[in-house]
Each structure stands twice: as structure tokens, then as C-alpha cells.
Amino acid sequence: MNHFSKQQVEQLAPDASSLKAGKDLANLAKWVTLGISDRALWGEVQGSGKNPYQTQVDGNSTAFKCSCPSRKFPCKHGLGLLFLFAENAANLKQTNDEPAWVKEWMDKRQEKAEKQTPSVSEEKTDDSDEKKAKQKTKTQDDRLANAQVGAAELELWLKDLVRNGFLSIPDKGAAYFERTAARMVDAKASGLGNFVKGFNRVNYYNGTTWQSDVLEQAAKTFLTLEGFKNLEKLTPSVSDDIKSLVGWSAKQKELLEDENAESLTDEWLTLARITEREDDLTIQRHYLLGLQSHRFAMILDFAYKNLAMPTLLMPATATKATLVFQPSNALLRRAFIKNQGANTTNITTEFKPLADWTAAQHDIVQHFQKFPWADDIIQVIADLTLTTDGTVWFLRDRGGAILKLNPQFAEEKIWQLLAVSGGIAKTFAVLRTRETVLPLGIFEENSYQIL
Amino acid sequence: MAWNELVKMALLGTEKIPLQTAVLPHKIREILEKLPENDREAAFLKAAALTWLYEKAGQKPDRTPLPNIALANAETLSITPPQYSSLFRRLLSEEKLPIHLLLTVVFEKMGTKNLVLPHDLLVSILTVAEKTNLKKKPELLQKVVGERGKWLAQFNKKWSFLTPKSVDNIWLEGSNAERRDLLEALRQTDPTQTFGYIIQVWDEINANERRGFLKLLEKYPSDNPAELAFLERFFEELSDEKSMKKEVNRLMREDVVGILLLKPKSNLYNFILENFKKYVKTEKKLLGLSSKTKIVLPEVYDDFLNVENLERLFGVKKTGGETIPEFMMRQFLTLLHPQFWSTILTNYWAEDLKIIADTEGVGKDLKKNCLTYLAAATAKSKHRNCALDILKTAEINATTLPLFGLLTDEELGKMAFEKLTDQNLADFVEALKSRNKVWSRSFSQLIINYLAQPNDQIRRNADAAKNACLHFDPSILNELYDLSRKEFSDYKGQQLRSELIFPMIKLLEYRLEIDRL
Numbered sequence: 007m008n009h010f011s012k013q014q015v016e017q018l019a020p021d022a023s024s025l026k027a028g029k030d031l032a033n034l035a036k037w038v039t040l041g042i043s044d045r046a047l048w049g050e051v052q053g054s055g056k057n058p059y060q061t062q063v064d065g066n067s068t069a070f071k072c073s074c075p076s077r078k079f080p081c082k083h084g085l086g087l088l089f090l091f092a093e094n095a096a097n098l099k100q101t102n103d104e105p106a107w108v109k110e111w112m113d114k115r116q117e118k119a120e121k122q123t124p125s126v127s128e129e130k131t132d133d134s135d136e137k138k139a140k141q142k143t144k145t146q147d148d149r150l151a152n153a154q155v156g157a158a159e160l161e162l163w164l165k166d167l168v169r170n171g172f173l174s175i176p177d178k179g180a181a182y183f184e185r186t187a188a189r190m191v192d193a194k195a196s197g198l199g200n201f202v203k204g205f206n207r208v209n210y211y212n213g214t215t216w217q218s219d220v221l222e223q224a225a226k227t228f229l230t231l232e233g234f235k236n237l238e239k240l241t242p243s244v245s246d247d248i249k250s251l252v253g254w255s256a257k258q259k260e261l262l263e264d265e266n267a268e269s270l271t272d273e274w275l276t277l278a279r280i281t282e283r284e285d286d287l288t289i290q291r292h293y294l295l296g297l298q299s300h301r302f303a304m305i306l307d308f309a310y311k312n313l314a315m316p317t318l319l320m321p322a323t324a325t326k327a328t329l330v331f332q333p334s335n336a337l338l339r340r341a342f343i344k345n346q347g348a349n350t351t352n353i354t355t356e357f358k359p360l361a362d363w364t365a366a367q368h369d370i371v372q373h374f375q376k377f378p379w380a381d382d383i384i385q386v387i388a389d390l391t392l393t394t395d396g397t398v399w400f401l402r403d404r405g406g407a408i409l410k411l412n413p414q415f416a417e418e419k420i421w422q423l424l425a426v427s428g429g430i431a432k433t434f435a436v437l438r439t440r441e442t443v444l445p446l447g448i449f450e451e452n453s454y455q456i457l
Numbered sequence: 458m459a460w461n462e463l464v465k466m467a468l469l470g471t472e473k474i475p476l477q478t479a480v481l482p483h484k485i486r487e488i489l490e491k492l493p494e495n496d497r498e499a500a501f502l503k504a505a506a507l508t509w510l511y512e513k514a515g516q517k518p519d520r521t522p523l524p525n526i527a528l529a530n531a532e533t534l535s536i537t538p539p540q541y542s543s544l545f546r547r548l549l550s551e552e553k554l555p556i557h558l559l560l561t562v563v564f565e566k567m568g569t570k571n572l573v574l575p576h577d578l579l580v581s582i583l584t585v586a587e588k589t590n591l592k593k594k595p596e597l598l599q600k601v602v603g604e605r606g607k608w609l610a611q612f613n614k615k616w617s618f619l620t621p622k623s624v625d626n627i628w629l630e631g632s633n634a635e636r637r638d639l640l641e642a643l644r645q646t647d648p649t650q651t652f653g654y655i656i657q658v659w660d661e662i663n664a665n666e667r668r669g670f671l672k673l674l675e676k677y678p679s680d681n682p683a684e685l686a687f688l689e690r691f692f693e694e695l696s697d698e699k700s701m702k703k704e705v706n707r708l709m710r711e712d713v714v715g716i717l718l719l720k721p722k723s724n725l726y727n728f729i730l731e732n733f734k735k736y737v738k739t740e741k742k743l744l745g746l747s748s749k750t751k752i753v754l755p756e757v758y759d760d761f762l763n764v765e766n767l768e769r770l771f772g773v774k775k776t777g778g779e780t781i782p783e784f785m786m787r788q789f790l791t792l793l794h795p796q797f798w799s800t801i802l803t804n805y806w807a808e809d810l811k812i813i814a815d816t817e818g819v820g821k822d823l824k825k826n827c828l829t830y831l832a833a834a835t836a837k838s839k840h841r842n843c844a845l846d847i848l849k850t851a852e853i854n855a856t857t858l859p860l861f862g863l864l865t866d867e868e869l870g871k872m873a874f875e876k877l878t879d880q881n882l883a884d885f886v887e888a889l890k891s892r893n894k895v896w897s898r899s900f901s902q903l904i905i906n907y908l909a910q911p912n913d914q915i916r917r918n919a920d921a922a923k924n925a926c927l928h929f930d931p932s933i934l935n936e937l938y939d940l941s942r943k944e945f946s947d948y949k950g951q952q953l954r955s956e957l958i959f960p961m962i963k964l965l966e967y968r969l970e971i972d973r974l
Contacts (some may be wrong), residue, residue, distance in 0.1 A: 012546060012550070026552075029550055029552070030552070032550065035959060089550075093543070093546060093547055093550065164498075164502065165496070165498035165499065165502070168467065168470065168471055168498045168501055168502060169470055169471050169472050169497075169498050170470045170472065171467065171468055171469045171470025171471075171472075171473065172467050172468050172470075173468050173469070173470075217464050217467070217468055218460070218461075218464050220467070221460075221463060221464050221467045221505055221509075222509055224467070224502060224505065225502060225505040225506040225508075225509045226506070226509075228499075228502035228503070228505070228506055229506040232503070232506075363518040364517075364518065366518075367516065367517065367518065370513075370514065371514045374510055374513065374514050378510050391525060391526065392526065393521065393523055393525060393526055394523075394526075394612070395521075395523055400521065402521060402523075402525070403518075405520075406520050406521055407518040407519065407520055407521075408518060408519050408520070408521045408523075409518055409519075418580065418584070420612075421580045421583075421609065421612065421613060422577075422580045424526075424609055424612060425576050425577065425579040425580050425605060425606075425609050426576055426577055428528060428529035428576070428605055428608065429525070429526045429527065429528040429529055429608075430528060
């Protein structure tokens with residue numbers, strides 16, 4: 007059974023209210039029963055129902071199950087149980103005598119994990135294969151034709167904007183862009199729709215930056231459209247990237263079953279889990295680093311509102327897993343988990359961090375060479391210290407080069423970083439954003455601390 | 458930058474300003490020449506896309522002239538062992554308990570053992586200190602935050618309480634609020650020095666600030682003769698006809714009268730004493746074997762006892778419904794040091810009040826409220842003997858509760874608490890809290906039995922109990938465990954268990970855990 011810190015458990019909460027409720031439940035007096043074995047953690051807690059809710063956590067791969075009716079995942083009971091474990095691990099007596107409801111669930115999980123070998127597709131007749139292939143090709147051709155019509159429309163629309171100038175754009179209102187975005191969705195090019203929605207994300211109240219932001223959005227959209235027009239001339243991986251940007255989404259099941267898909271088994275350290283809300287959609291990104299392969303990967307999940315996310319990895323923990331990568335030319339590629347094993351917080355790696363911000367800039371150039379749209383780039387950089395001019399905080403490399411901290415990095419985290427480091431240089435994992443840097447964690451000897 | 462030039466062109470539109478490639482970097486011009494474009498807008502967007510990537514890829518990080526942050530000094534004391542960290546983490550996750558009180562006890566313990574806080578918990582603990590009264594204990598905090606904490610405090614102004622300014626520094630450079638806090642703290646330990654600071658600035662400050670300082674002198678009385686002389690002089694200044702016409706001066710004069718009447722050595726107190734003596738008569742009875750003291754007011758109002766003189770004396774107007782004797786006695790009872798009555802009447806408060814109430818011309822309202830007025834004066838003058846006498850027999854209510862704070866432990870131990878009620882209990886606990894002592898087991902048990910009643914005051918009692926958690930003897934835990942197991946069928950009982958009994962159990966368990974550290 008892995009140990010979790012309170013901070014790690016906090017990262018698992020789907021929202022602030024679940025976090026608060028989970029913390030409230032981290033009270034021994036509120037649990038009717040509690041237990042822990044070498045693979046699971048469980049407890050019964052009295053809720054509003056007649057019978058206590060049965061809550062259980064797979065301690066090695068951080069999976070949750072609870073009999074409560076909550077649609078949140080993990081629910082407050084699961085979080086409460088893990089908080090309790092984080093704070094009282096020493097006081098909980100380990101037993102191998104799991105109650106039946108825990109044993110049943112854990113045995114099933116174990117069985118499923120053992121069975122998870124690459125599935126062999128059933129033999130089918132040549133006829134049905136041919137028919138299906140034909141149907142598939144037709145569907146793909148239809149979709150491509152539709153998207154091409156949409157892309158042509160968008161190109162005209164974009165050129166109109168450029169011809170008339172951007173001065174009147176702030177007055178156009180959100181509906182103007184939403185209409186065009188909706189048209190792209192109709193044309194089966196939802197990715198292009200997202201590019202159009204990007205114009206609505208520009209802060210038109212910032213009198214000094216919106217003009218540049220609009221041109222950037224227009225340039226990125228144009229680049230995509232040009233790529234889409236020239237798909238046949240591009241290498242397969244670049245072509246895949248362009249199609250993905252236009253709206254072709256990766257089919258997880260197909261990819262996991264594809265024997266030719268690139269896969270890699272490693273101990274994957276979760277550097278960070280970042281969750282964003284876009285309208286009713288929750289977008290979750292896990293950023294991973296392979297401790298042996300030294301490769302980065304991103305696991306991207308979507309969920310409607312607070313519904314359960316398919317992937318839940320514990321930040322600052324390494325998980326033995328096989329990842330299958332989506333075909334792409336990008337250096338940071340989306341991946342799917344094929345097999346997942348046990349977690350560990352002992353982080354041993356010979357990974358060589360980038361030496362300074364100049365090396366980091368060269369790394370960024372390599373990202374752009376492969377994928378010009380790259381906007382979330384993960385880097386690990388050595389010997390960084392915090393510094394300030396009295397109002398703004400920066401991360402400074404050993405040569406005196408600085409990068410401004412992203413405003414999302416809360417002041418409280420700056421104090422925490424100072425308290426822990428005492429001003430001594432550390433190796434940081436960071437997320438590079440436009441002109442700023444978001445620290446994700448620091449590497450210590452055989453451990454990684456999330457920030 | 459080429460990008461900025463492109464942004465300017467984009468604002469006006471290609472119809473007005475077609476792409477001018479001259480603004481573009483040479484490399485981009487070379488690429489564009491290889492990709493001829495007849496379409497004006499496409500050419501512009503192509504140039505924009507290339508320039509965007511070109512500039513983004515070529516961005517060099519800024520260099521700073523700022524020096525590196527000086528490293529924190531190594532700790533000279535040991536960092537707390539793991540059981541402290543475990544305790545701190547649990548305390549910090551408590552949202553409904555007054556954890557700053559418990560932290561104070563842990564810090565005191567750490568101070569005696571020369572231990573400092575673990576670095577990873579400094580921020581959370583300093584944040585608690587910043588939001589609670591813990592920040593008012595800078596010496597204690599300074600000791601436990603260690604070198605790292607002191608170093609850390611330089612980066613966050615909110616933690617400046619860790620590097621307190623010297624008394625002189627605050628006095629010279631601090632804000633008005635900081636000065637007030639400083640004087641309030643100093644007045645309790647060194648009233649003469651406090652008075653010295655006030656005198657230094659008295660001529661430079663406005664009337665409102667003066668009133669603030671006068672209230673401080675009244676709240677913490679002192680026998681300093683220089684202070685008395687100053688107040689007498691100021692009273693004279695304010696008593697000038699012209700001066701009294703200003704409302705603010707009238708209010709200040711009222712404040713000074715309040716202070717002077719609590720000082721038996723003041724001229725004003727003695728002036729009243731001398732004038733009042735003539736109304737006190739002793740009648741001999743039973744051929745001189747016994748006597749009865751009473752207050753006999755003149756039938757025709759004299760130079761002392763008349764509205765104009767009394768209003769001038771107190772600086773307040775008589776209310777319409779009050780008789781002159783009532784007005785006078787109410788003001789005297791509330792404002793004069795209780796010693797006044799023992800000097801001129803019987804030396805026993807209950808008898809004195811009876812005599813006052815029996816005075817001709819004194820109505821029902823005053824008779825009813827005599828004790829309230831006297832208790833207020835007793836609390837203000839901090840006259841312990843009078844407080845003890847009053848508490849022996851008087852009802853416990855909002856008026857008499859503050860008097861408990863004046864008693865010694867021994868005197869308190871001998872008090873009977875039969876008169877405690879649901880209504881006055883929380884106030885009673887609050888009054889005792891200021892004593893900063895751990896109560897005896899029997900007294901703790903008595904109080905918890907009173908507090909743990911499923912009545913309408915649960916929330917208030919729970920707050921009182923939690924805030925007084927350091928005063929309860931932790932050995933009453935067993936009684937609390939018994940109470941927690943008790944069957945409560947109604948909502949109030951369940952509320953009592955969740956809001957008072959469980960939190961108190963938790964608090965006292967923490968206390969025991971801290972004791973064991």
C-alpha cells in the first residue's frame with residue numbers, strides 16, 4: 007500500500023466543495039469501520055441514507071469505489087478516507103482480513119489487470135472486412151469532403167477579417183464568433199471551431215495586448231487551414247497532427263488495439279495534473295515523465311461537468327504503466343494507458359534536466375520545429391531560484407536569466423517554495439506558457455514534490 | 458519588432474495597408490519569396506504565421522540586474538521531531554476549532570525545549586498566526602520559527618509581526634492603530650512609561666486621538682501622581698466656559714471626569730466628598746446605643762445640589778424624567794470610586810445601597826438599578842474587596858460577571874455558583890478566560906456540566922467552551938466520553954453532541970497529546 011501525502015490527496019478532488027467535505031470526513035469519529043490491507047483501504051461512513059456507505063480505495067493504482075449516490079469522482083467519502091489515511095497512516099492497523107465487499111472488488115480488479123493483455127480480434131470473414139473497410143473509407147471520404155467545405159468557408163471568413171482590419175472586432179460580440187464556430191462543427195471540423203472560439207477568449211478589455219492576441223489567433227488558424235489544404239504533401243505524422251487540429255479525434259479503443267501503434271512501458275512519474283473548465287466541459291491533463299525512457303507524455307481527458315474522469319493518477323507518484331502514443335509529430339504527445347501497475351513515490355532516474363533558460367529556449371525551438379502549435383511545453387530545468395524585483399516574482403537560472411512566474415502560481419505557493427528551499431537552487435518541472443512559466447514541482451533526492 | 462508592425466497593419470486591414478514585406482526579417486522575406494501568393498490577405502496571414510513562429514522561437518530570456526536572494530541561515534536549533542509535524546498537520550486541517558490557542562501551548566513547549574518548526578509547515582502556521590491573535594505573541598513566534606522563518610518573513614509584509622519594531626520605533630513611525638495597540642499592551646505592564654509617551658505627543662494630536670488615550674488611562678488606572686496632576690490641569694482647562702461650548706471639548710471633559718472620580722486622591726473626588734458629607738446624617742436611637750445613617754437632601758436646592766452645578770460638574774445633561782436627586786445619585790454611583798460610599802456611609806455595600814435607595818426623592822428606577830451602577834464603578838476601579846462583597850450575595854448577571862475577573866484563585870474557589878444560569882454561563886466563562894489559568898478538575902467539571910445542556914444556548918456555549926479550552930482540566934475527558942455516548946433522541950441533544958461535546962473531546966485530546974510531547 008503506497009503512502010499518500012495530504013497535498014497529493016488534495017490534487018485528486020474534483021472541486022473545492024468536495025475537497026472541503028472530504029477534509030471534514032477525515033475524522034476517525036465519523037467512520038463506523040475502517041480498515042487497511044497491503045492493497046486496499048476501506049471504511050463505512052454514516053451518510054444521510056439508512057445504511058452506512060461503503061467506501062474503498064485501491065491503494066496501489068488509486069481507484070475508488072463508493073456506494074454513495076454522488077456523481078462526483080472521487081466522492082467526498084473516497085477523499086475523506088484517503089485524507090484520513092494520509093494523516094493517520096501510522097495509527098491504522100494493517101490486516102489481511104478484507105471484508106467480502108472489499109475482497110470482491112479488489113479481486114475483480116486484480117483479475118482484470120492480469121487479463122489486460124493486448125486483445126486479439128476475433129477472426130472475421132473476408133467479406134465482412136471488405137464491406138466494413140469500404141464503409142469506413144466512404145465515411146472518411148464524406149467527412150473529409152465536409153471538413154474541406156468548412157475549411158474553405160473559414161478561410162474566406164478569416165481573409166474578410168484581415169481585409170477589413172481588426173479595429174472593429176471588439177464590437178462584434180461573442181455571438182459573431184460562435185456562429186462561425188457552430189458552422190465548423192456542422193462541417194465536422196470542430197477543431198477549426200475551437201480556433202474560432204479562440205477569438206472569444208481574447209481579453210478585449212486589455213487595450214495593449216488584444217490586437218496582438220487576435221493576430222496570433224488568426225495566424226495559427228491560417229497555418230492550420232494551409233496545412234489542411236496540403237495534407238497529401240505532408241508526412242503522415244504531420245498530416246495526422248493537422249487532422250487532429252481540424253477535428254479528427256483519436257479513437258482510444260482503436261489505438262489500444264492497434265499492434266503497430268507506438269507504445270512504451272516505463273515507470274511514469276506524474277509531474278502534474280491540471281484541470282480546466284470550458285463551459286460545461288472539464289478538461290484534465292496529466293503530464294508524465296518516463297523515469298527510464300526520459301520521455302514526456304500527456305494524458306488528456308474530457309468529462310461533462312463533474313462526471314468521473316477516465317484517468318486518475320496521483321501527482322508526485324510514479325506508476326508502472328504501458329502508454330500507447332497517439333500518432334503525432336509533436337515532442338509532447340498525447341498517450342493512453344494500456345496497462346497500469348503499482349505506484350511508488352521513490353523517484354530514481356538518471357534524467358538530465360535542461361541546464362538553464364537558454365537551453366530551455368533551444369528545447370522550445372525543437373518543439374516548434376516538430377509542431378508549430380505547441381502551447382503546453384513541459385520542461386525540467388536545473389538550478390533555478392526564485393527572485394523578485396519587489397512586485398513580480400521570477401525563476402532565475404544560474405546565469406542570471408529570468409522568466410516571470412505565471413499569475414496562476416499563487417502567492418502562497420511562492421512562500422511555500424521559499425520556505426522549503428531557503429533560497430537554494432532546485433531542479434524544477436515547469437509548464438511553459440506564453441512569456442511566463444508555471445512551476446509544477448521540484449525534484450529532490452529520490453523524490454518529487456508537487457507545488 | 459516585425460510582429461508589432463504586422464499588428465499595426467492588421468488593425469487597419471489589408472484593404473487600406475497591404476503587406477509591406479520590408480518590415481519583415483530577412484529570413485522570412487526569403488521564405489515568402491519562395492512561396493509566391495497572389496491573394497493579398499493570404500500573403501499577409503502567411504507572413505504573420507511565419508513571423509509569429511520566428512519571434513516566438515527566437516525569444517531570449519531577460520537577464521536581471523537583481524542580485525540573488527540571500528540564502529537563509531542554517532538553523533542553530535533542532536527541528537521538531539516527526540510527532541510534532543503529525544500534530545501540526547492535523548491541527549491545521551481543523552476548521553472548526555480554535556487551533557491558535559492549542560498552537561500557543563505547543564509553541565511554549567517548543568520554546569522550553571529549544572525546538573523550531575519544520576520548514577514545510579512554516580507557511581501554513583504563519584498564515585494561521587497572521588489571521589489570529591497568535592500574531593500578538595511575536596517573542597513566542599520568533600523563538601519557534603527559527604532562522605528559516607525569520608528569513609521568510611522578509612518576503613511577506615503580512616508576516617512583519619515576526620520582526621517586531623522596537624517600542625520607540627512604533628511610537629515614532631507606526632500607524633495610529635499600531636500606536637494604540639502598543640500603548641494598550643504597555644499600559645498593563647508599565648503605566649508610567651505609557652503616560653510618558655502620551656504626554657510627549659499630547660499637544661500635537663487631535664481631540665479624537667486624545668479621547669482614545671483618555672479611554673486607555675481609564676481602562677488601566679494608575680496611581681502615578683504626575684498623571685493625576687496632568688488630568689487635574691486638563692480638567693481645569695476644559696472647564697473654562699468658552700472651552701465647554703465646543704462639543705468635542707465637552708466630550709473630553711466627560712472622559713476626564715470619569716477618570717478623576719475613580720481616583721480618591723483627585724480634587725474633584727474630594728470636592729464631591731466634602732460637599733456630600735453635609736447630606737449624610739446619623740440618627741441616634743435607643744438612647745444612643747444604636748444609630749442609623751441616612752442621606753437627607755435639602756428641601757431647597759443649595760449651591761452644590763442644583764441642576765446647573767451638577768450638569769456642569771458631570772458635563773452631561775439631566776434627562777427629562779429624572780429628579781435632581783436621581784440624576785445626582787445615578788452619576789455618583791456610576792462614576793465614583795466605590796470607596797466613596799464606605800467613607801461616608803456604612804462600609805458595607807448592601808447597606809450603602811439601601812441608604813441610597815431610601816433617600817427621599819429617589820424613584821423606583823434608581824432603586825432597582827443601584828447595584829448595576831455600583832458594580833459598573835467597581836469593575837472600572839478594579840476594587841477587588843468591593844467586588845468580592847458584591848459577588849458573595851448578588852445575582853450573577855451581565856453587570857456582576859466582570860467582577861469575577863477581579864478575584865484571586867483562592868477567592869474564586871470559595872465562591873458558590875448556584876446562581877449560574879443558562880443565560881449567564883457563556884459570559885461567566887468568558888469573564889474567567891481572561892485569568893489565563895487552568896481550572897481545577899472539580900471546577901472544570903462543574904462548568905462543563907453547566908455548558909453541556911441541550912438548551913437554546915448550545916451554539917453560544919459551544920463557542921465559550923471552545924475558546925476556554927486551555928482552562929479546562931483535560932482529565933474531565935472521561936466525563937465527556939460518557940456524555941458523547943449518551944442517547945439523545947431530539948435535535949438539540951444531537952446538536953449538543955456534534956457542536957459542543959465532540960469538539961471539546963477533540964480539543965482536550967489534543968491538549969493531552971501536547972502534554973505528552
